[in-house]
Amino acid sequence: MQGIFIFVGKKVSQPKTTSMKIAVVGTGYVGLVTGTCLAETGNQVICVDINADKVKMMQNGKLPIYEPGLDILFHRNIAQERLHFTTDLGSAIAEAQIIFLALPTPPGGDGSADLSYVLGAAKDIGKLITDYKVIVTKSTVPVGTADKVRAAMDSQTTVEFDVVSNPEFLREGVAVEDFMKPDRVVIGTQSERARKLMGELYGPYVRQGNPIIFMDERSSELTKYAANSFLATKITFMNEVANLCELVGADVDMVRKGIGSDDRIGRRFLFPGVGYGGSCFPKDVQALVKSADENKYDFKILNSVIEVNESQKTVLSGKVKKYFNGDVKGKKFALWGLAFKPETDDIREAPALYIIDELVAAGATITAFDPEGMNNVRNLIGNKISYAADPYSALHDADALLIVTEWSLFRTPDFDQVAKLLKNKVIFDGRNLYDLQKMIDCGFYYNSIGRKIVS
Ligand SMILES: NC(=O)c1ccc[n+]([C@@H]2O[C@H](COP(=O)([O-])OP(=O)(O)OC[C@H]3O[C@@H](n4cnc5c(N)ncnc54)[C@H](O)[C@@H]3O)[C@@H](O)[C@H]2O)c1
Ligand SMILES: O=c1ccn([C@@H]2O[C@H](COP(=O)(O)OP(=O)(O)O[C@H]3O[C@H](CO)[C@@H](O)[C@H](O)[C@H]3O)[C@@H](O)[C@H]2O)c(=O)[nH]1
Incomplete structure (x- = not known):
């Protein structure tokens, strides 16, 4: 049985008997959360990434992403010497019993998942292993990938190994909580040896009765x-x-x-x-x-x-255009929320980016505020829009306010201040944050999703 050692504060001596040695390949949103949370229950974890800048940052104790609650666990496990970072795959996997692949599976040109990262890593690992390992696909991969990973490794090695499908269900913004207390853990394997190791590893995370569901690899891959x-x-x-x-x-x-x-x-x-x-x-x-x-x-x-x-991504910009009789040229909009959801800095496929594209193409200018997403947007689209230091600064002289992400700090603004700063008391709310009666009382034109327009 795996021990649970949750340390707060100074380094303490640890029982050595039951912790496992884990390697995590890819330290993005999933890999870094997985590695950190696995270290939290006493395992020795080495995370490996090809991005040398990112690895250096983590070696220096800095998190490359914003994810609530991750910093405490990250610093604690580094301090307790259970969490390490490297760019060297060979040294990362040398002693690992279990190797997690948390690599990207982006859409290829035709929409199918691009498996080149996963299969490339499988080949590299095949070349390097010298004793039995369990290779776990944490990445989201199509049915049949476990067989492909097995074949890629088989082409490089005669050493024994098992391939396990273990999809990740964490949500960004609550990733640590989702990993530490998952609704369920899905493990796809037909190997008794791998099943036993994976069951032991996840034991501490399912103590409240949330199940580990064992199944075959294909069913597991499709479940995700x-x-x-x-x-x-x-x-x-x-x-x-x-x-x-x-x-x-x-x-x-x-x-x-x-x-x-x-x-x-x-x-x-x-x-x-x-x-x-x-x-x-x-x-x-x-x-x-x-x-x-x-x-x-x-x-x-x-x-x-x-x-x-x-x-649906064009619904809010459509409402804006309709309000201004189809002509937003020269209009100035304040935009609250850039990240694809609250409590993350992730802007991948963020609806805000589509809304910005539509309105800027139609001749409008936009000043945006987001608590965590602005750096990523600035890196992606630069000065296509302006960026405000706080929500209210975005409002100065704007023809309307658009709300795209439901960050908590947008939920109860000072409406007197909002009214004073905006040129027009007009709000388009893509997240239905406000009470309709309140908007009437404050004298706003307020257009949200699937509700009456009030003014
Ligand atoms: N982000 C999520 O919320 C989430 C949740 C569940 C599952 N997933 C799945 O998990 C996988 C990873 O997603 P993510 O969001 O963490 O991706 P990400 O882009 O945030 O991170 C991927 C990391 O892998 C690194 N990398 C690329 N090639 C490498 C290589 N050959 N060796 C070592 N490192 C390498 C990159 O530098 C990057 O740091 C995807 O399949 C995704 O669909 C994501
Ligand atoms: O009622 C809702 C809930 C969500 N969303 C939107 O849906 C998207 C995804 O939201 P959410 O699921 O909370 O975030 P993710 O972090 O993308 O998590 C999803 O994707 C992960 C990656 O596969 C999975 O692990 C998670 O279980 C799954 O919830 C976001 O644009 C949300 O704004 C809505 O519009 N309405």
């Missing part, structure tokens, strides 16, 4: 895509309900509460908005459709989800 696609479908369904609400005079917040209270539907992931974004849903829905295509199956519902989500 099915989960993300189902959630993307749920959101998309609500976006369509919201669009219909606007046409028939219903209020989507009421409808959401009305249906969410049915346990069979559930309250979560029913919030309409500006379309789902992020590094996972868009690429994973697309990859599942592609996998289905390759197997001559037309996954109709997911094709519709993709289509609806594309148009």
